[in-house]
Amino acid sequence: MVEKKQFAGQVFERLLAKTPEPKIELQYSNPFQLLVATILAAQCTDLRVNMVTKTFFKEYPTPAKIARESQMVIAEKIKSTGFYRNKANSLIACCQRLMADYQGEVPRTVGELEKLPGVGRKTASVVVSNAYGVPAISVDTHVKRVADRLNLSKAKTPEATEEELKAVVAEENWTVFSQLLVLHGRYVCVARNPKCKQCTLLDICPSNEKVTS
DNA sequence: CTCCCGATAT
DNA sequence: ATATCAGGAG
Structure with missing residues (x-):
């Protein structure tokens, strides 16, 4: 030991x-963007995620809009990150939960984050440590x-x-x-x-x- | 343990 | 042409 x-x-x-x-190679400018980028980063390189989020974030700056979007529309825009149907569903469900249970804010603990659709332990740890400075x-x-x-x-x-x-x-x-x-x-x-x-x-x-x- | 998928390295 | 990359959900 x-x-x-x-x-x-x-x-x-x-x-x-x-x-x-x-430093983390995903590009983001707030906790919400980091959460979205990290969900998209599942089984995908950060480089590719950055190519997608560069334009995606301009169109969807907050969870509110994603929460109301259709699966097909989101899926089309994130297609190149792979597993795009799953990720589109996760993203939408995740944003709906953010709106319903967290006033549109990103929770600050691994435990809370892990409950969100599309967010497993790896994603939760990335968000909490990089967005909120929680050791992980x-x-x-x-x-x-x-x-x-x-x-x-x-x-x-x-x-x-x-x-x-x-x-x-x-x-x-x-x-x-x-x-x-x-x-x-x-x-x-x-x-x-x-x-x-x-x-x-x-x-x-x-x-x-x-x-x- | 299987399914989900596009992009890139070989 | 095919193997490999890279997490989460059911």
């Missing part, structure tokens, strides 16, 4: 040295993979990984740590051919010997 905390701290320091200000570790596919390769977690589920990471990282660093792992996973410790040669963690990574590139 103690060694694991030290190891996590070492990972944190090294990644932070490379990226002093790790959101375990997406990148965090899961990187934590796994670093043996920081051998958990099977994202929920379990989240708990293991929270146990070895100081709470005030949760959000930054989480974002560092996302960026590291997205650009260096990628799924297919991890770029180990240019990895700042190469010498301390338990998975380094198996890789060549």
Whole structure:
């Protein structure tokens, strides 16, 4: 446990040295936009979401309008993010709930957010940490993979990984740590051919010997 | 555990 | 042409 905390701290320091200000790549200018962008980001790259939201947010600046829109109309506009029917339904239902139960505001806790349609634990954590400054570790596919390769977690589920990471990282660093792992996973410790040669963690990574590139 | 889907890397 | 990417709901 103690060694694991030290190891996590070492990972944190090294990644932070490379990226002093790790920030989320989704573009948004308020909690509502971040919520919408993150719902659209399910199984989709942030880059593509940004292409869609750039115009989508001009047309739908608040939950009020989405809540009254038809599924087909929304679906058409978010099509390129994939799973567009599901996401359109989620978005509309989510905005209806925002209007009905939260005066159009985005709730400030993971618990409340998770109750919203289309919002799972990963999305809720992203919103709460980035929009409201609540410490959170959101375990997406990148965090899961990187934590796994670093043996920081051998958990099977994202929920379990989240708990293991929270146990070895100081709470005030949760959000930054989480974002560092996302960026590291997205650009260096990628799924297919991890770029180990240019990895700042190469010498301390338990998975380094198996890789060549 | 299966379904939902377009975009991009190979 | 096909494998892989990237979360949530039922």
